[in-house]
Amino acid sequence: MSIEKMYEYAKEVYAEYGVDVDAAMAKVANTPVSIHCWQGDDVRGFENPDGELSGGIQTTGNYPGRARNIDELRADFDFASKLIPGKKKLSLHAIYLDNGGKKVERNEIDIEHFTSWVQWAKERGLGLDYNPTCFSHPMADDGLTLSHNDPAVRNYWIEHCIRSRHIAEYFGKETGQRAMINHWVPDGYKDIPVNRALSRQYLADSYDKIFAEQLDDTCIGDALESKVFGIGAESCTIGSNEFYVACAMKHGKMVTLDTGHFHPTEVVSDKLSAVLTFMKEVMLHVSRPVRWDSDHVVIFDDELKAIANEIARGGYENRVNIGLDFFDASINRIACWAIGTRSMQKALLWAALEPVAMLQKFEAEGDFTSRLAYLEEIKTLPFAAVWDMYCEKQGVPVRDSWLKEVKDYEKKILEVRN
Ligand code: RNT
Ligand code: ZN
Secondary structure, three states: HHHHHHHHHHHHHHHHOOOOOHHHHHHHOOEEEEEOOOOHHHOOOOOOOOOOOOOOOOOOOOOOOOOOOHHHHHHHHHHHHOOOOOOHHHHHHHHHHHOOOOOOHHOOOOOOHHHHHHEEEEEEEOOEEEOOOOOOOOOOOOOOOOOOOOOOHHHHHHHHHHHHHHHHHHHHHHHHHEEEEEEEOOEEEOOOOOOOHHHHHHHHHHHHHHHOOOOOOOEEEHHHHHOOOOEEEOOOOOOOOHHHHHHHHHHHOOEEOOEEEEEEOOOOOHHHHHOOOOOOEEEEEEOOOEOEEEOHHHHHHHHHHHHHHHHHHOOOOOOOOEEEOOOOOOHHHHHHHHHHHHHHHHHHHHHOOOHHHHHHHHHHHHHHHHHHHHHHHHHHHHHHHOOOOOOHHHHOOOOHHHHHHHHHHHHHHHHHOO
């Protein structure tokens, strides 16, 4: 049956539940999803691509064809973008600077190192996000940066973060789309520390300095990302969830909720309404933890749907900044981008098709029987037909047809890289 016919049928079925599928598609098409550049090259960047990835995060696998330089990464991203529906942004890390082959110290990084990115983004109407890189560097070898006992180390990273905020503000100003800056540091201890209070005081003092300057908040949004533990930092993470929630409230900033950064039975879907009761906005790092913060490619699973449902049920579309954060080097990296981001898009569409008003009415009336009955019934509504039409309307491949394009690109472009 044609996509059109299937869609007409689906439209009728959803209308019976009071859901307008056209409006749902339009809403999702306008919700930006920030795609992380670092899936393209295993978080190496261009500062020192042969260096070790540090900070307690890991990319496993050695699938051929990773992007080795700025041109390859841009080409790969352009290609991946064509496979993904919806409004996209690109999230850069400091180490993806355009340094023209010259070594630039992290505390000397500046706007000039990102002018070519801005130019490139403008040509595509693409918004940019930013991340200071406080890892994969000799000054981070102790596993401590903004909370280090040595003021010289702290000051080095404070300067990096201050400069990073200016770069993010510049992204926002130039692209006309507000840039999120995600602050994450790997700081923690492998073994039991005996002065947690002091480390946390140092981290707090560092953020007082980093946020001292008021920048144009129509251009930049600061977010603070907590974590539960990292490899080599198992006993204590200085920037824990409680630390950053409090720190963000103090400075009027947002937190970043990374789906891999909590204890295994905690879920980010439940945290959104909790923080948004008090914070204006929140940032997401949508990832897929498998047994630990493994950063597997995001799939259309229950928690992803639950996150999207919470955004839609709360009407939080303008308060949740959706960013992705996964990195798999064991399969085709462009396919990773396509699978992960298409899954995010699917989840947003799934959630936009939920008959929220009806379900919330049952709940308000105490009719929990109907609430559960309908939550189950809507799982088998003809969602696939709407998804196919959404892809068609967005001008991206429908169903699995994107995969063949990726395989061709792999043969022609990726395989000759090694
Ligand atoms: C690490 C954090 C952080 C990084 C990226 C590369 O656990 O999730 O967001 O993954 O900045
Ligand atoms: Zn993250």
